[in-house]
Amino acid sequence: MFGQNRITIDEMQYLLSEIEDAHLRIIDLYRADNIIFEKKGIHYAEVGLRIQMILQKRFGKEIMVTTRSINTVKGLMKKLDKLDDQNL
Secondary structure (H helix, E strand, O other), rough: OOOOOOOOOOHHHHHHHHHOOOOEEEEEEEEEOOOEEEOOOOOOOHHHHHHHHHHHHOOOOOOOOOOOOOOHHHHHHHHHHHHHHOOO
């Protein structure tokens, strides 16, 4: 989170526990703003909307959320590895 939208990892974990159900399981966090989750039977956009709703409730304003699949993250890492090999 940036600017005045500060939240601790513990507080974020608590908020995220409110949106877990049979379709969504929060696995872990990297810092307070990178959420590792497992979903079943729902779209990534649904996960993002659930997170946006709890953040809006917490901060009293809209907080935009972006979700990525693990395949996308792996693809980004491969691309970064190639860039690193080029000494960029």
